[in-house]
Amino acid sequence: MRGAAGLLACLAAAACVSSAALRHGSDAERRQDxxxxxxxYTKAIRQHPDDANARLGLDRARLRASQDHFLRGRRFAATGKLDQALVEYEVASELNPSNGDIDEDLRATRNKLRAKVAVAREGKTEL
Known part of the structure; x- marks a missing residue:
């Protein structure tokens, strides 16, 4: 009997941790963080891999986070801050690797940075 009570307590604690992570994920989404x-949501899935709500939340949050980083990258690129734009595009691409617009801007930014390095090394543009 004592073992069963201990097991139930462990299961209840694990469920609370998972539901806490799920709740924190949902709260962060509401704050647009x-x-x-x-x-x-990743924490919740690690604890309960079959939790459909956590998986849906993670998918949704990844897409929104990706879009935020992508737009931030575009703002940096527009102001000539290519190093910072590159970081944002890389994060966006990692979060949403199937987005062609992100990949296109990531490639273009890398090419601009390479050209900038080539100019700095040679003192002139390599064509």
């Missing part, structure tokens, strides 16, 4: 939501 999509990076935090990705972290929290």
């Amino acid at each position: 999509y990076d935090r939501a990705v972290i929290e």
